[in-house]
Amino acid sequence: MMDIDRIYGSRLFTKEKFLFYKRLPSTQDRAKELIKNSVGEAGYVIVADEQYRGRGRLRRVWSSRKGESLTFSFITEKIPLLSMRTALSVAETLEEECGLRAEIEWPNDIVVNSRKICGILIETERNLAIIGVGMNVNETVLPLESATSVRIETGIPASREAILSLFLSIFESNLTRENIMDCVREYLSFIDRYVEIQTENGVIRGEFINLGEDGEIIIRTESGSIASFLPGEAKRVHKLTAPLLAGTDR
Ligand code: BTN
Numbered sequence: 001m002m003d004i005d006r007i008y009g010s011r012l013f014t015k016e017k018f019l020f021y022k023r024l025p026s027t028q029d030r031a032k033e034l035i036k037n038s039v040g041e042a043g044y045v046i047v048a049d050e051q052y053r054g055r056g057r058l059r060r061v062w063s064s065r066k067g068e069s070l071t072f073s074f075i076t077e078k079i080p081l082l083s084m085r086t087a088l089s090v091a092e093t094l095e096e097e098c099g100l101r102a103e104i105e106w107p108n109d110i111v112v113n114s115r116k117i118c119g120i121l122i123e124t125e126r127n128l129a130i131i132g133v134g135m136n137v138n139e140t141v142l143p144l145e146s147a148t149s150v151r152i153e154t155g156i157p158a159s160r161e162a163i164l165s166l167f168l169s170i171f172e173s174n175l176t177r178e179n180i181m182d183c184v185r186e187y188l189s190f191i192d193r194y195v196e197i198q199t200e201n202g203v204i205r206g207e208f209i210n211l212g213e214d215g216e217i218i219i220r221t222e223s224g225s226i227a228s229f230l231p232g233e234a235k236r237v238h239k240l241t242a243p244l245l246a247g248t249d250r
Pocket residue numbers: 025026027028029053054055056057058060062070071072073109118119120121132133134135
Protein backbone atom coordinates (compact mmCIF):
# COMPACT_ATOMS: atom_id res chain seq x y z
CA MET A 1 0.00 0.00 0.00
CA MET A 2 1.16 3.52 -0.69
CA ASP A 3 2.51 5.44 2.28
CA ILE A 4 1.10 8.95 1.98
CA ASP A 5 3.58 10.24 4.55
CA ARG A 6 6.39 9.46 2.14
CA ILE A 7 5.00 11.73 -0.54
CA TYR A 8 6.27 15.25 -0.27
CA GLY A 9 4.37 18.25 -1.51
CA SER A 10 5.60 21.27 -3.41
CA ARG A 11 4.66 24.93 -3.57
CA LEU A 12 1.70 24.32 -5.87
CA PHE A 13 0.87 20.77 -4.82
CA THR A 14 0.77 21.20 -1.07
CA LYS A 15 0.07 18.19 1.11
CA GLU A 16 -3.31 19.56 2.20
CA LYS A 17 -4.44 19.17 -1.40
CA PHE A 18 -3.49 15.50 -1.62
CA LEU A 19 -6.41 13.11 -1.59
CA PHE A 20 -5.47 9.49 -1.21
CA TYR A 21 -7.87 6.62 -1.87
CA LYS A 22 -7.36 2.93 -1.31
CA ARG A 23 -9.77 2.05 -4.10
CA LEU A 24 -11.47 4.24 -6.66
CA PRO A 25 -13.10 3.70 -10.07
CA SER A 26 -11.05 6.49 -11.63
CA THR A 27 -8.92 9.29 -10.16
CA GLN A 28 -9.79 11.31 -13.26
CA ASP A 29 -13.53 11.08 -12.60
CA ARG A 30 -12.98 11.89 -8.93
CA ALA A 31 -11.04 15.03 -9.88
CA LYS A 32 -13.86 16.10 -12.20
CA GLU A 33 -16.44 15.62 -9.46
CA LEU A 34 -14.37 17.71 -7.08
CA ILE A 35 -14.27 20.57 -9.57
CA LYS A 36 -18.00 20.27 -10.27
CA ASN A 37 -18.64 20.43 -6.53
CA SER A 38 -16.41 23.50 -6.30
CA VAL A 39 -13.94 21.68 -4.06
CA GLY A 40 -11.22 20.91 -6.59
CA GLU A 41 -8.87 23.68 -7.61
CA ALA A 42 -5.39 23.94 -9.04
CA GLY A 43 -2.95 22.00 -6.91
CA TYR A 44 -5.21 19.08 -5.99
CA VAL A 45 -3.71 15.61 -6.45
CA ILE A 46 -5.91 12.51 -6.33
CA VAL A 47 -4.07 9.24 -5.89
CA ALA A 48 -5.52 5.72 -5.84
CA ASP A 49 -3.74 2.64 -4.63
CA GLU A 50 -6.20 0.66 -6.70
CA GLN A 51 -8.13 2.01 -9.67
CA TYR A 52 -10.68 -0.37 -11.17
CA ARG A 53 -12.34 1.63 -13.94
CA GLY A 54 -9.50 3.70 -15.31
CA ARG A 55 -9.97 5.56 -18.54
CA GLY A 56 -7.41 6.04 -21.29
CA ARG A 57 -7.31 8.23 -24.36
CA LEU A 58 -9.68 7.56 -27.24
CA ARG A 59 -12.23 5.94 -24.95
CA ARG A 60 -9.90 3.11 -24.15
CA VAL A 61 -9.86 1.32 -20.83
CA TRP A 62 -6.81 1.82 -18.66
CA SER A 63 -6.14 -1.14 -16.44
CA SER A 64 -3.73 -0.99 -13.56
CA ARG A 65 -2.70 -3.33 -10.81
CA LYS A 66 -3.41 -2.75 -7.17
CA GLY A 67 -0.32 -1.76 -5.24
CA GLU A 68 1.89 -1.90 -8.33
CA SER A 69 0.78 0.84 -10.70
CA LEU A 70 0.97 4.53 -9.98
CA THR A 71 -2.38 6.10 -10.82
CA PHE A 72 -3.13 9.70 -10.08
CA SER A 73 -4.80 12.82 -11.45
CA PHE A 74 -3.97 16.39 -10.64
CA ILE A 75 -5.58 19.73 -11.31
CA THR A 76 -3.85 22.72 -12.89
CA GLU A 77 -4.67 25.94 -14.65
CA LYS A 78 -5.11 25.60 -18.40
CA ILE A 79 -1.86 26.82 -19.85
CA PRO A 80 -0.27 26.27 -23.25
CA LEU A 81 1.59 23.03 -24.02
CA LEU A 82 0.21 21.09 -21.06
CA SER A 83 0.55 17.72 -22.77
CA MET A 84 4.16 18.47 -23.73
CA ARG A 85 5.00 19.71 -20.23
CA THR A 86 3.48 16.59 -18.68
CA ALA A 87 5.18 14.15 -21.03
CA LEU A 88 8.52 15.87 -20.50
CA SER A 89 8.07 15.77 -16.73
CA VAL A 90 7.37 12.04 -16.80
CA ALA A 91 10.44 11.38 -18.97
CA GLU A 92 12.64 13.50 -16.70
CA THR A 93 11.28 11.80 -13.59
CA LEU A 94 11.96 8.33 -14.97
CA GLU A 95 15.49 9.38 -15.82
CA GLU A 96 16.28 11.06 -12.53
CA GLU A 97 14.52 8.70 -10.12
CA CYS A 98 14.85 5.37 -11.93
CA GLY A 99 17.80 5.87 -14.27
CA LEU A 100 15.66 5.00 -17.28
CA ARG A 101 15.99 6.58 -20.67
CA ALA A 102 12.40 7.20 -21.65
CA GLU A 103 11.13 8.51 -24.94
CA ILE A 104 8.07 10.58 -25.69
CA GLU A 105 5.87 9.12 -28.40
CA TRP A 106 4.02 12.15 -29.59
CA PRO A 107 1.74 13.43 -28.25
CA ASN A 108 2.08 11.93 -24.82
CA ASP A 109 2.80 8.25 -24.50
CA ILE A 110 5.98 7.47 -22.64
CA VAL A 111 7.95 4.45 -23.78
CA VAL A 112 11.10 2.71 -22.63
CA ASN A 113 12.82 0.38 -25.06
CA SER A 114 9.85 0.87 -27.40
CA ARG A 115 7.33 -0.38 -24.85
CA LYS A 116 4.77 1.80 -23.15
CA ILE A 117 5.47 2.57 -19.50
CA CYS A 118 3.14 5.50 -18.90
CA GLY A 119 0.00 7.03 -20.37
CA ILE A 120 -1.33 10.55 -19.94
CA LEU A 121 -4.92 11.74 -20.26
CA ILE A 122 -5.70 15.46 -20.27
CA GLU A 123 -9.23 16.72 -19.91
CA THR A 124 -10.83 20.00 -18.93
CA GLU A 125 -13.58 20.91 -16.53
CA ARG A 126 -14.69 24.50 -16.19
CA ASN A 127 -11.55 26.62 -16.48
CA LEU A 128 -9.23 23.92 -15.18
CA ALA A 129 -7.25 21.05 -16.64
CA ILE A 130 -7.23 17.57 -15.15
CA ILE A 131 -4.15 15.56 -15.94
CA GLY A 132 -4.31 11.83 -15.35
CA VAL A 133 -1.14 9.79 -15.23
CA GLY A 134 -0.98 6.00 -15.24
CA MET A 135 2.48 4.56 -14.82
CA ASN A 136 3.49 0.92 -14.66
CA VAL A 137 5.90 0.79 -11.75
CA ASN A 138 6.22 -2.50 -9.90
CA GLU A 139 4.45 -4.92 -12.23
CA THR A 140 6.52 -7.97 -13.07
CA VAL A 141 4.02 -9.25 -15.61
CA LEU A 142 1.85 -7.14 -17.89
CA PRO A 143 -1.11 -8.19 -20.01
CA LEU A 144 0.22 -6.53 -23.16
CA GLU A 145 3.38 -7.37 -25.03
CA SER A 146 3.67 -3.68 -25.94
CA ALA A 147 3.82 -2.57 -22.29
CA THR A 148 6.59 -2.49 -19.73
CA SER A 149 7.13 -1.30 -16.15
CA VAL A 150 9.89 0.42 -14.21
CA ARG A 151 10.62 -2.82 -12.40
CA ILE A 152 10.81 -4.87 -15.58
CA GLU A 153 13.26 -2.35 -17.05
CA THR A 154 15.51 -1.85 -14.03
CA GLY A 155 15.15 -5.26 -12.38
CA ILE A 156 14.48 -3.71 -8.98
CA PRO A 157 11.34 -2.51 -7.18
CA ALA A 158 10.74 1.22 -7.24
CA SER A 159 9.02 3.59 -4.82
CA ARG A 160 5.76 4.94 -6.18
CA GLU A 161 5.86 7.64 -3.50
CA ALA A 162 9.30 8.85 -4.62
CA ILE A 163 8.28 8.83 -8.29
CA LEU A 164 5.10 10.80 -7.59
CA SER A 165 6.86 13.34 -5.37
CA LEU A 166 9.60 13.98 -7.88
CA PHE A 167 7.15 14.14 -10.78
CA LEU A 168 5.10 16.85 -9.04
CA SER A 169 8.11 18.99 -8.30
CA ILE A 170 9.50 18.59 -11.84
CA PHE A 171 6.07 19.31 -13.33
CA GLU A 172 5.80 22.46 -11.23
CA SER A 173 9.11 23.76 -12.53
CA ASN A 174 8.18 22.78 -16.10
CA LEU A 175 5.01 24.86 -15.83
CA THR A 176 7.06 28.01 -16.15
CA ARG A 177 10.03 26.68 -18.14
CA GLU A 178 10.53 28.62 -21.33
CA ASN A 179 12.37 26.34 -23.71
CA ILE A 180 9.91 23.49 -23.25
CA MET A 181 9.85 22.38 -26.88
CA ASP A 182 13.65 22.17 -27.09
CA CYS A 183 13.61 19.86 -24.07
CA VAL A 184 10.77 17.76 -25.49
CA ARG A 185 12.63 17.31 -28.78
CA GLU A 186 15.49 15.68 -26.89
CA TYR A 187 13.20 12.88 -25.74
CA LEU A 188 11.16 12.52 -28.87
CA SER A 189 10.67 9.19 -30.59
CA PHE A 190 10.20 8.74 -34.30
CA ILE A 191 11.84 12.01 -35.32
CA ASP A 192 13.14 11.68 -38.91
CA ARG A 193 11.22 8.43 -39.24
CA TYR A 194 8.29 7.51 -41.40
CA VAL A 195 5.04 7.62 -39.50
CA GLU A 196 1.37 7.11 -40.02
CA ILE A 197 -0.96 9.55 -38.34
CA GLN A 198 -4.60 8.82 -37.71
CA THR A 199 -6.59 12.02 -37.88
CA GLU A 200 -10.28 12.78 -37.82
CA ASN A 201 -10.16 12.91 -41.61
CA GLY A 202 -8.25 9.73 -42.28
CA VAL A 203 -4.74 8.42 -42.27
CA ILE A 204 -1.77 10.48 -43.39
CA ARG A 205 1.70 9.08 -43.98
CA GLY A 206 4.95 10.93 -44.12
CA GLU A 207 8.27 11.74 -42.56
CA PHE A 208 8.21 13.21 -39.06
CA ILE A 209 10.47 16.20 -39.54
CA ASN A 210 9.98 18.24 -36.40
CA LEU A 211 7.78 19.45 -33.61
CA GLY A 212 6.53 23.00 -33.84
CA GLU A 213 6.48 25.55 -31.06
CA ASP A 214 2.82 24.81 -30.31
CA GLY A 215 3.56 21.12 -29.84
CA GLU A 216 2.31 20.25 -33.33
CA ILE A 217 3.80 17.38 -35.27
CA ILE A 218 5.20 18.50 -38.63
CA ILE A 219 5.46 15.94 -41.37
CA ARG A 220 6.47 15.84 -45.00
CA THR A 221 3.68 13.89 -46.60
CA GLU A 222 3.92 11.28 -49.33
CA SER A 223 3.17 13.95 -51.91
CA GLY A 224 6.00 16.11 -50.59
CA SER A 225 3.85 18.78 -48.96
CA ILE A 226 4.27 19.85 -45.35
CA ALA A 227 1.41 19.15 -42.93
CA SER A 228 1.09 19.70 -39.21
CA PHE A 229 -1.27 18.48 -36.52
CA LEU A 230 -1.78 19.69 -32.98
CA PRO A 231 -1.91 17.12 -30.16
CA GLY A 232 -5.72 17.24 -30.13
CA GLU A 233 -6.02 16.79 -33.89
CA ALA A 234 -4.31 13.42 -34.24
CA LYS A 235 -5.50 10.29 -32.59
CA ARG A 236 -2.45 8.15 -32.91
CA VAL A 237 0.97 8.06 -34.49
CA HIS A 238 2.59 4.82 -35.58
CA LYS A 239 6.09 4.29 -36.78
CA LEU A 240 6.28 2.65 -40.18
CA THR A 241 8.93 0.05 -40.67
CA ALA A 242 9.67 1.01 -44.26
CA PRO A 243 9.50 4.30 -46.11
CA LEU A 244 6.53 4.66 -48.36
CA LEU A 245 7.85 7.35 -50.58
CA ALA A 246 8.80 6.04 -53.97
CA GLY A 247 12.48 6.40 -54.71
CA THR A 248 13.46 7.13 -51.14
CA ASP A 249 15.69 4.80 -49.30
CA ARG A 250 16.91 5.19 -45.75
C1 BTN B 1 -3.65 6.57 -22.27
O1 BTN B 1 -2.49 6.25 -22.55
O2 BTN B 1 -4.59 6.21 -22.95
C2 BTN B 1 -3.86 7.45 -21.05
C3 BTN B 1 -4.01 6.66 -19.79
C4 BTN B 1 -4.30 7.50 -18.57
C5 BTN B 1 -4.59 6.67 -17.35
C6 BTN B 1 -4.65 7.49 -16.10
S1 BTN B 1 -4.53 6.51 -14.65
C7 BTN B 1 -4.97 7.86 -13.66
C8 BTN B 1 -6.06 8.61 -14.39
N1 BTN B 1 -7.37 8.06 -14.09
C9 BTN B 1 -7.95 7.54 -15.16
O3 BTN B 1 -9.09 7.00 -15.18
N2 BTN B 1 -7.14 7.63 -16.22
C10 BTN B 1 -5.92 8.33 -15.89
